Amino acid sequence: MSGKTRGRARGRARGSTDHATSRRPGEQGSEPQPVQQPPPAGAGGPPPSGSGRAAYRGGAREPRPGMAGDIPRVPVEQMAGMALGTGAASQVPRKRSDFRYQDLRTRPAHVTNKQGTEGRPIQLLANFFQLQMTPKFVALYQYQVDFNPTVDSRKLKAALLFTHEELLGTVKAFDGGILYLPRKLQEKVTTVYSKRNFDDTKIQITITLTNELPPSSPQFLQVVNIIFRRLLSAIEMKEIGRHYFNPKLAIDIPQHKLSVMPGFATSILQYENDILLGADIAHKILRTDSVLDIMYTIYDDQRGHGSFYDRAFKALVGSIVLTRYNNKTYRVDDIDWEKRPSHKFKLHNGDEISYVDYYKKNYEKTVTDMEQPLLVSKPKKKDIRRGQTENIYLLPELCTLTGLSDDVRADFQVMKDVATHTRIAPEGRCKRLIDFINIMNRNPKVQSEMDGWGLKFEPRLLKLNGRILPQELIKQLPDVQLSYRQDECDWSRDMRGKKLKNTVDLNNWIVMSTRRDSGAAQDLVQTLNRVGGPMGMRIQSPRMYELQNDRNETFLSTIKQNLTKDTQLVLAVVPNNKKDRYDAIKKCTCIEHPVPSQVVVARTLSKKQMLMSVSTKIAIQINCKLGGEVWALHIPLSGTMVCGIDTYHDSAKKGASVAGIICSLNQTFTRYYSRVAYQSTDVELVDGLRTAITSALRKYAEVNENNLPNRIIVYRDGVGDGQLAGVFEHEVHQILEALHKIKRADYDPKLAVVVVKKRINARFFARAGQQGMANPMPGTCIDTEVTKPEWYDFFLVSQSVRQGTVTPTHYNVIWDQIGLKPDHMQRLSYKLTHLYYNWPGTIRVPAPCQYAHKLAFLVGQSLHKDPSLDLADKLFFL
Numbered sequence: 001m002s003g004k005t006r007g008r009a010r011g012r013a014r015g016s017t018d019h020a021t022s023r024r025p026g027e028q029g030s031e032p033q034p035v036q037q038p039p040p041a042g043a044g045g046p047p048p049s050g051s052g053r054a055a056y057r058g059g060a061r062e063p064r065p066g067m068a069g070d071i072p073r074v075p076v077e078q079m080a081g082m083a084l085g086t087g088a089a090s091q092v093p094r095k096r097s098d099f100r101y102q103d104l105r106t107r108p109a110h111v112t113n114k115q116g117t118e119g120r121p122i123q124l125l126a127n128f129f130q131l132q133m134t135p136k137f138v139a140l141y142q143y144q145v146d147f148n149p150t151v152d153s154r155k156l157k158a159a160l161l162f163t164h165e166e167l168l169g170t171v172k173a174f175d176g177g178i179l180y181l182p183r184k185l186q187e188k189v190t191t192v193y194s195k196r197n198f199d200d201t202k203i204q205i206t207i208t209l210t211n212e213l214p215p216s217s218p219q220f221l222q223v224v225n226i227i228f229r230r231l232l233s234a235i236e237m238k239e240i241g242r243h244y245f246n247p248k249l250a251i252d253i254p255q256h257k258l259s260v261m262p263g264f265a266t267s268i269l270q271y272e273n274d275i276l277l278g279a280d281i282a283h284k285i286l287r288t289d290s291v292l293d294i295m296y297t298i299y300d301d302q303r304g305h306g307s308f309y310d311r312a313f314k315a316l317v318g319s320i321v322l323t324r325y326n327n328k329t330y331r332v333d334d335i336d337w338e339k340r341p342s343h344k345f346k347l348h349n350g351d352e353i354s355y356v357d358y359y360k361k362n363y364e365k366t367v368t369d370m371e372q373p374l375l376v377s378k379p380k381k382k383d384i385r386r387g388q389t390e391n392i393y394l395l396p397e398l399c400t401l402t403g404l405s406d407d408v409r410a411d412f413q414v415m416k417d418v419a420t421h422t423r424i425a426p427e428g429r430c431k432r433l434i435d436f437i438n439i440m441n442r443n444p445k446v447q448s449e450m451d452g453w454g455l456k457f458e459p460r461l462l463k464l465n466g467r468i469l470p471q472e473l474i475k476q477l478p479d480v481q482l483s484y485r486q487d488e489c490d491w492s493r494d495m496r497g498k499k500l501k502n503t504v505d506l507n508n509w510i511v512m513s514t515r516r517d518s519g520a521a522q523d524l525v526q527t528l529n530r531v532g533g534p535m536g537m538r539i540q541s542p543r544m545y546e547l548q549n550d551r552n553e554t555f556l557s558t559i560k561q562n563l564t565k566d567t568q569l570v571l572a573v574v575p576n577n578k579k580d581r582y583d584a585i586k587k588c589t590c591i592e593h594p595v596p597s598q599v600v601v602a603r604t605l606s607k608k609q610m611l612m613s614v615s616t617k618i619a620i621q622i623n624c625k626l627g628g629e630v631w632a633l634h635i636p637l638s639g640t641m642v643c644g645i646d647t648y649h650d651s652a653k654k655g656a657s658v659a660g661i662i663c664s665l666n667q668t669f670t671r672y673y674s675r676v677a678y679q680s681t682d683v684e685l686v687d688g689l690r691t692a693i694t695s696a697l698r699k700y701a702e703v704n705e706n707n708l709p710n711r712i713i714v715y716r717d718g719v720g721d722g723q724l725a726g727v728f729e730h731e732v733h734q735i736l737e738a739l740h741k742i743k744r745a746d747y748d749p750k751l752a753v754v755v756v757k758k759r760i761n762a763r764f765f766a767r768a769g770q771q772g773m774a775n776p777m778p779g780t781c782i783d784t785e786v787t788k789p790e791w792y793d794f795f796l797v798s799q800s801v802r803q804g805t806v807t808p809t810h811y812n813v814i815w816d817q818i819g820l821k822p823d824h825m826q827r828l829s830y831k832l833t834h835l836y837y838n839w840p841g842t843i844r845v846p847a848p849c850q851y852a853h854k855l856a857f858l859v860g861q862s863l864h865k866d867p868s869l870d871l872a873d874k875l876f877f878l
Contacts, residue, residue, distance in 0.1 A: 137454030171452030423804030594868035644848025660855030
């Protein structure tokens with residue numbers, strides 16, 4: 001569309017007090033609609049759409065007020081995770097396309113044995129199956145295939161090549177250029193001929209042997225994964241995104257308009273001693289109504305704030321939609337309010353066709369609503385690299401939303417009903433996995449293919465040995481009940497002689513609430529006095545303010561008018577969890593007027609029987625925000641600083657992420673210094689990380705009588721395997737540079753960096769009785785069989801779950817100058833999972849990682865700026 005047209009569209013979108021109207025998604029009419037600026041004319045690709053049904057709901061509606069401003073562009077780009085490198089990895093390439101099948105070697109040279117010995121041995125099962133080679137297997141043979149004259153179509157190449165089945169055999173894999181065979185052809189260079197049917201052209205095909213792939217090669221693993229994914233299709237599973245699902249077994253949850261489709265996440269990789277198939281149960285959650293239905297619902301919802309265009313844009317942009325007829329997923333990047341199904345686009349051959357005719361001709365889909373706008377999916381970088389530079393346009397009527405929105409996730413009943421089908425206990429998970437491998441092994445087509453390649457899968461889950469680490473002794477306040485075990489052990493002796501800073505004086509603080517919630521605020525203050533004393537808090541009566549309304553400005557003005565330099569805490573009891581109010585209070589108390597703050601929703605105080613429990617948790621948070629220490633345990637590492645780093649996408653800045661950096665200040669790892677750093681989508685932390693570490697070292701010296709730590713251990717959360725090499729040159733080097741900036745004689749601290757991964761598919765099962773299976777106990781450590789030979793890594797089950805199967809956490813020590821024994825690195829990691837003050841038990845990751853996440857979340861969701869340094873030595877973000 002022309003520049004003038006775009007200008008007129010933007011002008012229409014700015015109707016403030018005028019009577020610009022907004023039509024329903026599929027409503028016909030003459031009034032123009034606001035438009036999000038589309039790409040230039042002609043920039044449109046064939047719309048790979050989906051099924052989904054949407055009945056046309058005709059009938060004119062009363063005009064709705066237009067938008068007050070441009071249609072907002074919310075930031076929806078996914079952040080690029082950051083990673084860490086290792087001193088053991090030399091000649092690190094900047095980009096690695098084969099990272100899934102060839103891991104960067106990060107195992108430090110001095111680590112010859114990464115297995116620990118402490119703890120009680122336990123036999124476990126894991127969700128892995130061994131890949132075995134039959135006696136007929138020798139190797140995979142890789143051939144380069146050339147066509148003369150040149151053939152562009154991959155399908156045509158395969159058709160021409162596969163006519164020579166007597167030469168190649170029935171089992172083969174071909175990607176249009178490379179051919180893989182399970183047997184070696186007689187000649188190194190073989191030439192054959194095929195005839196192209198539509199013009200009788202004789203095509204010369206040259207097949208040249210280029211490589212023999214043993215099972216240890218990355219190319220072998222890549223080919224085997226391709227073969228296996230093809231076999232999943234043979235058992236009627238459909239590829240959706242990265243995994244395979246069975247639409248026939250989908251379970252509808254009609255009361256929530258949701259459908260749960262079961263499937264499997266699989267990968268075949270080289271592990272410590274064997275090539276293993278890792279398989280875990282996956283679920284794809286879909287809406288049963290179409291995106292067009294959702295748009296109608298948004299329009300009909302009279303309670304919504306803002307115009308229909310605002311609400312539709314906010315609800316849909318950034319979401320993932322599925323086109324059911326071909327099971328493809330796309331991200332919605334925009335909504336084109338001017339395009340319609342009747343608009344035309346160019347095919348690859350240059351012909352023009354309308355969207356409605358395209359769907360009818362290619363997929364036998366009849367579009368019923370000719371006035372619906374189109375969804376826009378912009379090409380990703382990988383799409384651009386392979387030549388897809390144009391936007392893809394999708395019809396809402398033929399798309400279905402996947403996943404769960406934040407609003408849905410906040411609905412307890414919805415999540416409870418979904419969990420009924422997705423949280424599978426260890427016994428049921430093991431049965432499904434064994435049934436899956438049995439189906440693969442017994443399917444005739446699968447078996448014929450596997451036998452042709454000389455491969456087969458072990459039909460039983462992998463057996464391996466683990467250890468349950470010694471239990472921990474906790475030094476805690478009298479009235480804080482923790483779910484820890486209290487057995488004595490070498491590294492867990494008691495804390496006698498170690499005093500916690502658990503005495504906090506709260507003398508000058510503000511409590512504010514609306515008139516309606518003033519009773520709840522008074523009840524909270526009274527209960528805090530009751531629970532605070534035994535917890536070591538000396539609490540004086542606060543200054544209480546009753547607000548006339550719940551407007552944001554009223555809360556902010558009350559804070560600013562009554563805040564003094566001696567104010568220690570601001571506590572706000574709010575009527576609901578309205579985000580903009582919470583953000584405003586936090587910006588005021590974390591940036592503009594730095595003071596620890598606590599925001600409490602009034603309804604959490606409404607149940608009298610729960611008031612004591614809720615107040616205790618609030619008291620613990622207040623204690624921490626004022627610099628107190630609630631509990632600790634014995635960690636025999638003097639002169640050590642532990643750091644946690646995690647990132648979160650900044651919701652207000654497109655393509656930007658914020659990193660939370662947390663560094664301990666004392667020997668018990670209960671006091672912390674915090675900073676944040678920012679990064680764009682494709683850039684690592686660089687300068688921000690160096691500055692944060694340098695500031696933390698200065699603060700450490702200030703707190704510890706001018707002494708600096710001689711050991712620094714960094715736990716880095718949120719790093720994918722494929723990012724390890726690319727970020728080696730950035731984050732670790734930034735930390736090392738920060739250490740070298742400290743100008744002190746003979747100061748040469750040792751550094752260790754541990755990458756922590758929560759999103760993994762590995763699962764472990766412990767025996768329960770004769771035949772039953774159960775979750776491993778907290779403290780279970782696995783450092784054999786399913787670890788990688790190139791890494792200094794281990795798995796740790798640190799938390800306990802009441803429902804479903806516990807997910808372990810993976811630790812990978814990618815840089816190690818300290819030289820802790822494997823036992824001590826494992827024990828330290830487990831100990832740190834006890835020290836998160838927002839939960840009276842162990843958590844999935846070391847406490848510094850979780851604190852870093854909380855800080856990054858607060859800044860990325862609410863503050864969007866650096867918090868004041870006046871709060872940096874307190875856990876103000878809890």
